[in-house]
Amino acid sequence: MxxxxxxxxxxxxxxxxxxxxxxxxxxxxxxxxxxxxxxxxxxxxxxxxxxxxxxxxxxxxxxxxxxxxxxxxxxxxxxxxxxxxxxxxxxxxxxxxxxxxxxxxxxxxxxxxxxxxxxxxxxxxxxxxxxxxxxxxxxxxxxxxxxxxxxxxxxxxxxxxxxxxxxxxxxxxxxxxxxxxxxxxxxxxxxxxxxxxxxxxxxxxxxxxxxxxxxxxxxxxxxxxxxxxxxxxxxxxxxxxxxxxxxxxxxxxxxxxxxxxxxxxxxxxxxxxxxxxxxxQNRIRRSIVGTNVAFFASITNSIHHLGKDQDIVFDHVVTNIGNAYNQHHGTFVAPVGGTYVFSVTLQQDGETTWGHFVVNGAVVAKLYLKTGQGASQTIVVNLSTGDDVSVQNTEINRGFYGDLYSTFSGFLLNEDLSDTQIIG
CATH class of the missing domain: 1.20.1740.10 (Amino acid/polyamine transporter I)
Known part of the structure; x- marks a missing residue:
């Protein structure tokens, strides 16, 4: 109703x-x-x-x-x-x-x-x-x-x-x-x-x-x-x-x-x-960009020799509704406040390593990848306008498989209409 x-x-x-x-x-x-x-x-x-x-x-x-x-x-x-x-x-x-x-x-x-x-x-x-x-x-x-x-x-x-x-x-x-x-x-x-x-x-x-x-x-x-x-x-x-x-x-x-x-x-x-x-009175036009935010990206070519705490760049973008994900930096920036769902799958290429889900520089979840194996993680977080989310490597000289095996995705589950911040 x-x-x-x-x-x-x-x-x-x-x-x-x-x-x-x-x-x-x-x-x-x-x-x-x-x-x-x-x-x-x-x-x-x-x-x-x-x-x-x-x-x-x-x-x-x-x-x-x-x-x-x-x-x-x-x-x-x-x-x-x-x-x-x-x-x-x-x-x-x-x-x-x-x-x-x-x-x-x-x-x-x-x-x-x-x-x-x-x-x-x-x-x-x-x-x-x-x-x-x-x-x-x-x-x-x-x-x-x-x-x-x-x-x-x-x-x-x-x-x-x-x-x-x-x-x-x-x-x-x-x-x-x-x-x-x-x-x-x-x-x-x-x-x-x-x-x-x-x-x-x-x-x-x-x-x-x-x-x-x-x-x-x-x-x-x-x-x-x-x-x-x-x-x-x-x-x-x-x-x-x-x-x-x-x-x-x-x-x-x-x-x-x-x-x-x-x-x-x-x-x-x-x-x-x-x-x-x-x-x-002129009609008020409700912004609809915030109600439709979703992205899905993967890694095209295998990544090697990543630095410690370096953002992993998922360069192959399949979907980017709202243009919130930057495939050049591997970072998602929330266009509106609300509850978001993010998922990542990493396929390890080399020695045992870890991956981190990072929100505004703070680690909120971890992935443990054994040699030659993969791992997945999903998080549900509340973000304000302008908050950033990324996936980071935690060890020096570690790598991840490309060929679309490693993926990063997310979408807006519920918009917070009380959030009044603006990306300027």
Whole structure:
């Protein structure tokens, strides 16, 4: 139950944001009528559920974290996957900038009213918000996770207030804005396409669940369930929010303002409309690098004449998720705090010797290798961010077999969300 709640919170937190507050104007402007606008919102909701189920199927087939990158890399290859990730690294900040500017518009709306805020103030507020979010994402994983949940609740609360306020007026008989609802509907394909694009942008985010696929218990059951439940709920919220908007604001009023939700709030909430900007807070992006850390390396060529207390370098890296293992120095550096499991197998090449598991320079476990024989050892340790783990030789002029017989591996068992250290 906890994991499905995590999945629902993750999807809803990723989707519900500035989209429902900014896309409504573009959808109405391009569709030409309230009726067609509502139809497109419903259509895009259904389409998003279908696309979400496609991603759910991919998530079940490939229950690995990484989102689009993992899917494309597995299906097509490394180069297309890299290009998608590279493109996303350019496009994604642009989307965050748009959201920040929308947030700035709503912050400025109570102060400047219909006059509009100067661009310098809008951009300064947006830049400050992005800077705060960047610092927050850097400082602490636990803080990010907490804020993700907090802002999801606050955003839904704001939308519930809008829905309740609008439907109260609707049940009181305020229905004049829905008379001839389809009057002015466009039949231009380009305009309808733009309206659909505006709505689909608001629904964007259902693909994010695949980024935490490995964290879900029973992904074959929980991924489709999370997609259907979250997208159905979001579609209902978006539809009800738009009905509330159109109940209070006429078509001309709707298109004449930049902060639609705040204009709605002024009519229904009065001075309490100041709470509306809460719903426009940029989503907090939870770092996922810490939740996926694993490596496996072996020795290619036999090692001879090692020095006393020298790190053994396992140079052949098969897996290095999180890039925490350095094959040039033979050292693992924890990217996040948590409980880690490490295993080593050494095949002795020469006289009897010992090997040590070393954490931050301190020996935590030993291996005894008789002449011509091997030994294995496994440890479970709690590490903080930046702690290092290595395997060391203990005697002068000792050696170990290569040819992949000697191996070193480890993975993150459980992340410690209270760890706030940063590798700088």
């Amino acid at each position: 906890e994991r499905i709640a995590l999945a629902l919170s993750f999807v809803m937190g990723a989707i519900i944001g500035s989209g429902i507050f900014i896309s409504t104007k573009g959808a109405l402007q391009n569709s030409g009528s309230i009726g067609l606008c509502l139809f497109i919102w419903a259509l895009c909701g259904i389409l998003s559920i279908i696309l979400g189920l496609v991603y759910a199927e991919l998530g079940v087939m490939l229950p690995k974290s990484g989102g689009d990158y993992t899917i494309i890399k597995t299906g097509i290859g490394r180069v297309p996957a890299f290009l998608v990730s590279w493109t996303e690294s350019i496009v994604s900040p642009g989307g965050s900038t748009v959201q920040a500017l929308v947030f700035a518009d709503y912050v400025c709306a109570p102060i400047f009213g219909k006059c509009g805020a100067p661009n310098s103030i809008r951009k300064s507020i947006a830049a400050a918000e992005l800077l705060i979010l960047a610092i927050t994402n850097t400082i602490s994983v636990r803080l990010v996770s907490s804020m993700q949940g907090l802002f999801t609740v606050l955003k839904v609360m704001v939308l519930v207030i809008i829905i309740v306020g609008g439907f109260v007026s609707l049940f009181e008989g305020k229905t004049e804005n829905f008379n001839d609802a389809f009057q002015g509907s466009t039949n231009d394909v380009t305009s309808i396409s733009l309206a659909i694009y505006s709505c689909m942008w608001a629904y964007g985010g259902y693909t994010n669940l695949n980024e935490i696929a490995e964290e879900l218990i029973q992904p074959k059951k929980n991924i489709p369930r999370a997609i259907v439940l979250s997208m159905t709920f979001i579609t209902m919220i978006y539809m009800c929010t738009n009905v509330s908007y159109f109940t209070i604001l006429s078509k001309s009023e709707f298109l004449s303002v930049s902060a639609v939700a705040y204009s709605w709030g002024e009519k229904i909430l009065g001075t309490a409309a100041i709470i509306i900007p809460i719903g426009h």
